[in-house]
Amino acid sequence: MSFEWPWQYNFPPFFTLQPNVDTRQKQLAAWCSLALSYCRHHKLYTLDVLEAQESPVFNNKKIERKLSMEAIQVVFEELRKKGNLEWLDKNKSRCLVMWRRPEEWGKLIYQWISKNGMVNSVFTLYELINGDDTEGEEFHGLEEWMLLRSLQALQTEGKAEVFSMDDGKGVKFF
Amino acid sequence: MGNLLGRNTQPSRVTEQDKAVLQLKQQRDKLKQYQKKITFQLEKERCLTKLLLKDGRKEKALLLLKKRRYQDQLLDKTENQISNLERMIQDIEFMQIEMTVIEGLKVGNDCLKSMHKIMSIEDVERILDETQESIEYQRQIDEMLAGALTQEDEDAVLAELHAITQGEDIAFPEVPTEPIPEVPEAARAQPERRGAKNKPDREMLAA
Structure with a gap:
C-alpha cells in the first residue's frame, strides 16, 4: 500500500508560505495533516529536521519544489501547538511526532490486553513492542518513549502501573 | 517516575511476585535478543561458507561449519533456558491465581458462617412450624369460603x-x-x- 499524496503536493505554490493569513492557515493545516499522515504511513515516531527536509514529504522531486527550513519550522511549530509534536532539544533539530495521541495508543494496547485475557499480568516493554505475541498489532514496533507515554496515560486512568526492575521497565495491567 | 506518582496517590498494586515475574521476563527478553543475534550470525555465516566453497577455500569453510555447529548448540541451549524461564513465570502466575481462589473461598466461607449465625436451627424450626400453622389456617378459611x-x-x-x-x-x-x-x-x-x-x-x- 503506497502513500497517497494530497493534490496540494503537486501544486508548486504549496511549497511557499503564503502571505495571506487565511490562505496561509489553510496551507498550514494541509501541511500538518500531510506530515502526520506521512509519519503514520511510515510509522515514524522521531524526526530529524535536517533529514525531514530531504525526505519526500517536504521535498517533491517531481515538481522540483521543497519546503524551506523556515517553513518546516513553522509547520512543526503548528504541530506542536496542536499537541502532535514535541521538541527533543533546545535547538529544535529533533522532535517526537505523535500522529496518535498517547491516550489512544494506551486504549489500543489495553484493548489487546483485555481481549487476550492478560489483565493482571506483568509485561516487559520489550515484550510489548518487539515480542512475538504482539506481531501484527498496530503498536508492534512502537518506539519505547511513545509506549511509555501511553502506558503512563493508562496509569492515570488506573488501568496500568509502570515499575522498574534493575535496568528495565515493566508494566502491569489492571 | 511513574512509580513514584502512583505511590503518592494510592498504594502500589505491584506485588513482590509481579516484580519477580518482571525480572524473569527481562531475562527471557535478553535471551530472545541473544537468540536473534545468533540466528542472524548463523544466516550470515551460511552465506559466507557458500562463498568460501565457491572460491575453493575448503579448510576455512570447514572451520566456519564447525563454528556454526557450536552456535547451533548454543541456540538449542538458549531455547531450553527460555522455556525454563517461561515455565517459572507460568508457575508464579498460576500460584497467584491459586491464591486468589483461596482468598475467594475464604471470603465465601466467612460469609456462610456469618449467615449461619443469623439463622439458628431453632429459628428455622419455629418458622417452619408457624408456616405450617398458617397453611392450615388458610386451608380452613378456604373451606369456609x-x-x-x-x-x-x-x-x-x-x-x-x-x-x-x-x-x-x-x-x-x-x-x-x-x-x-x-x-x-x-x-x-x-x-x-x-x-x-x-x-x-x-x-x-x-x-
Whole structure:
C-alpha cells in the first residue's frame, strides 16, 4: 500500500508560505495533516529536521519544489501547538511526532490486553513492542518513549502501573 | 517516575511476585535478543561458507561449519533456558491465581458462617412450624369460603368418581345376562354382594 499524496503536493505554490493569513492557515493545516499522515504511513515516531527536509514529504522531486527550513519550522511549530509534536532539544533539530495521541495508543494496547485475557499480568516493554505475541498489532514496533507515554496515560486512568526492575521497565495491567 | 506518582496517590498494586515475574521476563527478553543475534550470525555465516566453497577455500569453510555447529548448540541451549524461564513465570502466575481462589473461598466461607449465625436451627424450626400453622389456617378459611363441601362430601364425590370409572369396566359383562330367563343361584347372589357398588352404575345406565 503506497502513500497517497494530497493534490496540494503537486501544486508548486504549496511549497511557499503564503502571505495571506487565511490562505496561509489553510496551507498550514494541509501541511500538518500531510506530515502526520506521512509519519503514520511510515510509522515514524522521531524526526530529524535536517533529514525531514530531504525526505519526500517536504521535498517533491517531481515538481522540483521543497519546503524551506523556515517553513518546516513553522509547520512543526503548528504541530506542536496542536499537541502532535514535541521538541527533543533546545535547538529544535529533533522532535517526537505523535500522529496518535498517547491516550489512544494506551486504549489500543489495553484493548489487546483485555481481549487476550492478560489483565493482571506483568509485561516487559520489550515484550510489548518487539515480542512475538504482539506481531501484527498496530503498536508492534512502537518506539519505547511513545509506549511509555501511553502506558503512563493508562496509569492515570488506573488501568496500568509502570515499575522498574534493575535496568528495565515493566508494566502491569489492571 | 511513574512509580513514584502512583505511590503518592494510592498504594502500589505491584506485588513482590509481579516484580519477580518482571525480572524473569527481562531475562527471557535478553535471551530472545541473544537468540536473534545468533540466528542472524548463523544466516550470515551460511552465506559466507557458500562463498568460501565457491572460491575453493575448503579448510576455512570447514572451520566456519564447525563454528556454526557450536552456535547451533548454543541456540538449542538458549531455547531450553527460555522455556525454563517461561515455565517459572507460568508457575508464579498460576500460584497467584491459586491464591486468589483461596482468598475467594475464604471470603465465601466467612460469609456462610456469618449467615449461619443469623439463622439458628431453632429459628428455622419455629418458622417452619408457624408456616405450617398458617397453611392450615388458610386451608380452613378456604373451606369456609368455598362453603358447602365438607370432608364427607369430598368422600362421596370421590366414591362416585370411583364408581363411574369402575362402572365403565363392568357395564359390558352385564349386558348378556338380561335375556337369559333362568338365572343360576350363584349368579343371583353375586349382584347382591356387590349391590352397594353397583347401585350407582344402574343409576347411570338408567340415565
